[in-house]
Amino acid sequence: MMYVIKDSCISCGACEAECPVGAISAGDGIYVISSECIDCGACANVCPVDAPQAE
Numbered sequence: 944m945m946y947v948i949k950d951s952c953i954s955c956g957a958c959e960a961e962c963p964v965g966a967i968s969a970g971d972g973i974y975v976i977s978s979e980c981i982d983c984g985a986c987a988n989v990c991p992v993d994a995p996q997a998e
Contacts (some may be wrong), residue, residue, distance in 0.1 A: 946980055948975060952972075956974070958974055967986060
């Protein structure tokens with residue numbers, strides 16, 4: 944199961960810096976998680992608005 948970033952994303956970038964495999968990048972208005980996600984949850988742990996959620 945991988946994580947996805949919900950519309951509540953405020954584009955702060957905290958998740959991108961935390962991802963150990965570089966699976967997160969800036970998208971169109973919100974950040975996006977690629978299929979390289981290893982389901983570690985690091986992004987969810989640092990997000991101030993709980994945008995990354997397990998799919």
